[in-house]
Every structure is written in structure tokens, then in C-alpha cells.
Amino acid sequence: MIGAHVTDQIPAYALDCLDEEEASQVEAHLAVCDGCQAELEDYQATASHLGLVAPQVQPPPHLKASILRGVEHLQTGQGKTRQKIGAPGFWLRLKIPVLEGLYRSLASSVRNTGPIWVGVSLLLLIALAASNLVWWNQVKRVQSSEFHLVALKGTDSAPNASGIVVISQEGMAGTLIVDGLPALATAQQYQLWLVRDGKRVSGGLFYVGQNGYGMLAVQAPGSLLNFSSFGITIEPSGGSPGPTGAKVLGGNL
Amino acid sequence: MSQVAQAHSDALGELYDRYGRMVFSLAFRITGSSETAEEVTQDVFVQVWRFAQHYDPQQGRLTTWLSSVTRHRAIDILRQQNVRPEGHADSLDDDLFSFIDPAGETAVEPSVELHQQQWQVRQALAQLPEEQRQALALAYFMGMTQQEISETLEQPLGTVKTRIRLGMIKLKDLLGT
Numbered sequence: 001m002i003g004a005h006v007t008d009q010i011p012a013y014a015l016d017c018l019d020e021e022e023a024s025q026v027e028a029h030l031a032v033c034d035g036c037q038a039e040l041e042d043y044q045a046t047a048s049h050l051g052l053v054a055p056q057v058q059p060p061p062h063l064k065a066s067i068l069r070g071v072e073h074l075q076t077g078q079g080k081t082r083q084k085i086g087a088p089g090f091w092l093r094l095k096i097p098v099l100e101g102l103y104r105s106l107a108s109s110v111r112n113t114g115p116i117w118v119g120v121s122l123l124l125l126i127a128l129a130a131s132n133l134v135w136w137n138q139v140k141r142v143q144s145s146e147f148h149l150v151a152l153k154g155t156d157s158a159p160n161a162s163g164i165v166v167i168s169q170e171g172m173a174g175t176l177i178v179d180g181l182p183a184l185a186t187a188q189q190y191q192l193w194l195v196r197d198g199k200r201v202s203g204g205l206f207y208v209g210q211n212g213y214g215m216l217a218v219q220a221p222g223s224l225l226n227f228s229s230f231g232i233t234i235e236p237s238g239g240s241p242g243p244t245g246a247k248v249l250g251g252n253l
Numbered sequence: 254m255s256q257v258a259q260a261h262s263d264a265l266g267e268l269y270d271r272y273g274r275m276v277f278s279l280a281f282r283i284t285g286s287s288e289t290a291e292e293v294t295q296d297v298f299v300q301v302w303r304f305a306q307h308y309d310p311q312q313g314r315l316t317t318w319l320s321s322v323t324r325h326r327a328i329d330i331l332r333q334q335n336v337r338p339e340g341h342a343d344s345l346d347d348d349l350f351s352f353i354d355p356a357g358e359t360a361v362e363p364s365v366e367l368h369q370q371q372w373q374v375r376q377a378l379a380q381l382p383e384e385q386r387q388a389l390a391l392a393y394f395m396g397m398t399q400q401e402i403s404e405t406l407e408q409p410l411g412t413v414k415t416r417i418r419l420g421m422i423k424l425k426d427l428l429g430t
Contacts (some may be wrong), residue, residue, distance in 0.1 A: 011421030012414065016328075017392040017399050043421060044321070045430040049374045050393040051320035052367070054282035056274055063291055065267050067298045068262050098357070185303050186296040187326045237325040 004029065006036055014043035016238060020219075027202045028221045030241035037241055058205055150230055150251045154180065158248035163232070165218065165251070171225030174203075174218035181208045181248060184234060191235040193221055193243055194227040203230070205239045265302050273298070275316065275367060276323045283394050293327045300326075301369040301405035316370060377427035385420030388413055 006029045012018050013026045030037050032137035148171070152163035164177035178194055184190065184207070194204035203223060218224065229252045234245035273294065280293035300322055378386055391402045399417060403410040 008418060011418050011425075012392075012399060015389070015392045015417065016325075016419065017397060017402070017417065019398050019400055037385045043425060043428050045317055046425040046428055047393065048317040048320040048324075049370070049377075049424070049430070050389060050429055051279045051324055052275070052316065052371045052374050053378065054279045054394075057276035057278045057290075059273055059294060060287070060291065063294060064266065064273065066291075067269060067295050070264055070295060070299055071262055071265060071302045084375060087284050185300045187322045188330070234321065239328055 005033065006030070007039065010036060010040050011043050011046075014047045015041055024202070024221065027239075027241055031201045032199045037069040040241055053092055117197070135236055148225065148253070150253050152178070152230060152249040152251040154249055155247050156232075158182065161212070161249055163249050163251070165224075165230055167218075167224045171223035174220070174224045176203070176206070176214075176216040176218055176230075177205075178208060178212075178214045178232070178249065180212045181214065181232075182212065183208055183210050187237045188234055188245075189237050189239065190214070190232050190248070191239050191243070192216060192218060193231045193233065194218075194224065195229045195231060196227045200231070201227075202239060202241075205235075225253070265298065269298055269303065272316070272319055272367075276319055279320060279323045280327045283324065283396070284331060289327070289330055293323060293330060296326050297323050316367065324393070331396065373428065377424055380427060381417075381420050381423055385416045385423070388416040389424070391419045392417060 002111045006013070006026045009018060009022060009026050013023060018026065030040060035068065147169065148167040150165040150167065152161075152165065154161035158181055161178065161180040163176060165174055165176050167174040178190075189205045189207060191205050193200040193201045195201075202219070204216045204219045206214050206216040220227070229250065231243070231247055231251075232249040233247050235243070236245075259429050276297050277294045280290035280297075281287060284290055284293065285291075297319065381389075387406070388402055391397045391405065392399070397405065399413050400410060402417075403406075403413045406413065
């Protein structure tokens with residue numbers, strides 16, 4: 001399917017009305033065919049014209065002011081906190097019981113006795129050092145047994161982000177886990193790309209929560225072990241045939 | 254758009270004055286809810302403000318970009334709410350005929366450029382067979398897959414696929430995109 005042109009399916013793909021399997025097949029071909037990609041762009045422009053015939057309705061009078069207030073708020077309220085690998089919440093999500101207990105007892109003592117910065121900081125540093133060791137030992141054990149692991153590193157666009165792709169032994173299934181990615185504007189999504197011979201195939205779309213954490217069951221035409229690297233970019237909601245936005249995470253198999 | 258990229262709220266306000274009605278109308282058409290359409294419109298213009306510097310005029314008209322973002326967001330919200338827009342196939346067909354009223358009168362007068370584009374699209378749609386218009390409308394305004402359209406219209410899947418493909422080919426040809 002990747003090699004065969006998808007001319008007949010491009011109009012429906014431009015309308016987003018293919019089922020998931022067909023859409024994946026089209027995306028796989030578009031990643032390797034400039035001609036079909038160009039044709040898709042023409043049909044996407046055609047599809048967008050349909051929106052122009054919606055009956056015109058006057059928005060409520062308060063909407064403009066509401067939008068401008070929202071934008072001003074964004075301008076002045078920059079700097080969301082992001083949860084980094086190593087922060088207590090990250091370890092909670094990894095369900096490492098010892099560290100869960102340590103975190104909870106530390107949090108409880110700070111709440112009950114007020115900030116004890118020196119002692120708490122020291123304990124946290126010890127915990128983080130130990131937990132890093134525990135984490136990477138776990139990774140190594142898993143890697144040597146049943147799964148392949150691809151670590152993803154944040155780019156300049158998302159320096160605090162990190163991720164991992166866990167791939168089954170034969171490569172026919174994979175799970176992406178990310179942390180530290182900023183929550184996107186509502187008309188955008190993160191898109192995973194599977195790279196082989198310079199060509200990119202979509203591995204799926206996902207959102208992250210406000211805590212920057214997200215997961216995805218990777219979709220791939222064939223074994224994931226056939227790809228050389230993975231990347232994640234920011235795309236319009238619904239995805240793109242090829243990467244168009246900023247790259248936030250990447251890693252080599 | 255370059256002024257918007259410089260985070261001028263005045264410029265964003267002007268952009269809203271020009272295209273806000275179009276965005277809200279499309280969102281309302283898809284969601285059927287004024288409240289949800291407000292939410293979609295806000296999201297779209299925040300998106301405009303945030304990512305204006307990524308807008309490439311070479312990639313097409315601003316109306317194309319706005320329509321695409323609005324539609325995606327409206328359908329996303331509906332899916333999150335597990336809501337399918339209310340609309341029997343017959344009433345949808347009535348809406349389509351009302352779109353192609355030659356008088357082109359609307360409750361609110363759009364800008365000259367937008368009015369011209371709307372007229373052009375209406376004229377093109379009028380030249381499509383009714384069943385092709387209906388399939389395209391179900392896909393575009395209700396976010397249905399071809400399989401869902403087939404079940405809704407009680408038509409074979411292959412028939413629906415052909416209607417969508419031929420309808421889009423003809424529309425593309427008529428609009429010169």
C-alpha cells in the first residue's frame with residue numbers, strides 16, 4: 001500500500017472521512033510520495049471551501065471582548081509550571097511504591113511542620129538520585145528481556161520534555177510515554193513520526209494533560225523495528241500527512 | 254497577520270471583526286450550540302494569536318486556514334462530548350438548498366471578499382448532483398466517516414465512496430483549487 005498511489009482516496013482523506021485503517025494507509029503513502037502530497041493540499045483547499053456556505057449567524061456581542069481578554073491573560077500569564085522527570089509526581093505515576101511512600105511522607109511532613117527546606121531538599125536529592133538509579137536499572141532489565149526501548153530527548157522547542165517508546169520483542173506493538181510536554185492550544189495535537197530512509201510515517205496523535213504527561217498506542221505499517229528513529233511534532237488537530245510543526249522530541253532506535 | 258504575530262490585540266480585534274462571524278457561523282453550523290460555538294470561536298482566535306507567525310500565505314487563503322481550524326476544533330469538541338449533531342438527512346438537504354439560494358441573502362451581510370467566495374462556492378455546489386452534495390455535507394459538517402454516511406443514508410459503502418470522490422473532484426475543478 002505504501003508504494004501504490006492513493007489518488008482515489010485523497011479526496012475523502014482531505015474531508016477526514018476515511019476510517020482509521022484507510023487513513024493510516026494513505027498517510028504511509030503520503031510520507032513517500034510528493035505527487036500525492038501535492039494533490040492532497042489541493043483537495044484540502046477544496047474541502048475548506050465547504051465551510052464558507054454555513055448560514056451566517058451573528059456572534060454574541062460579548063464574544064470579541066472575551067477573546068481579547070483571554071489573549072491578554074495569555075500574554076501576561078506566561079510560564080506554566082511543567083512537571084519534569086524526577087519531580088515527585090512523575091514517580092507517583094510510575095508506581096514505584098518505595099518512592100510513592102517517600103514522597104507522601106515528605107509532603108505530609110512539610111504540610112504539618114512548615115517548610116524544612118534543608119532537610120527536605122536533602123531527602124529529595126537522595127530520593128532522586130536513588131530513583132534515577134532504580135529507573136535506569138529497570139529500563140536495562142526490561143531492555144534485555146522482552147522489549148525494545150527507545151529513549152526520546154527534548155529539543156530546543158521542548159527542552160524539559162522526555163519520552164520513551166516501549167516496543168514488543170517482534171516490533172508489532174509499541175507504546176509511547178511522554179512527560180514534560182506543554183499542553184497545546186485546542187486546535188493542535190502532538191503527532192508521532194516513524195522514520196525510515198528519510199521518510200516519515202505517522203505513528204499516531206495524542207494530547208498531554210496539564211501535567212505534561214501523555215501516552216499513545218503506536219500505530220505502524222508493519223514492525224516498528226523496521227524504523228530507524230522516532231520524532232514528535234506539533235500539528236493541527238487531526239494530524240498532518242507530514243511533519244509541519246516544531247519538533248519537540250526525538251530518538252533513534 | 255504579521256501584526257497579530259507581534260501580539261497586537263488591536264490587530265487581533267480587527268481580524269475578529271473581519272472573520273469572527275464566519276468562524277462562529279461555521280462552528281454553530283457544526284455543533285448546533287451557540288455556547289459551544291462561542292467556545293470554538295475563542296479557541297480558534299487564541300490559536301490565531303499564538304501561532305500567527307507560523308501562518309504561511311503561500312499555503313493558501315486565511316479563510317481556508319480559519320475554516321480548517323474551526324471545523325477540526327468543532328468536531329473535536331463534539332467527539333469529546335460524545336455528541337453527534339442533530340440532523341436528519343432530509344433536513345440537511347434542506348440546508349444545502351438554502352445555501353445555494355441565488356439571492357444569496359443572509360441575516361448578516363459578510364465582507365465583500367467573503368461574500369464573493371461564498372457565492373462562488375454556492376454556484377459550484379449547485380452544479381453537483383443532490384446525492385453528492387448530501388454526502389459531502391455529512392462528511393464535512395457532521396464529521397462522519399464514509400462508513401457512517403453509508404449507514405445513515407442506508408446506501409452501499411461503495412456508492413458513498415464514489416459520491417464523495419466524484420463530488421470532490423468536480424468541486425475542485427469548479428473552484429479551481
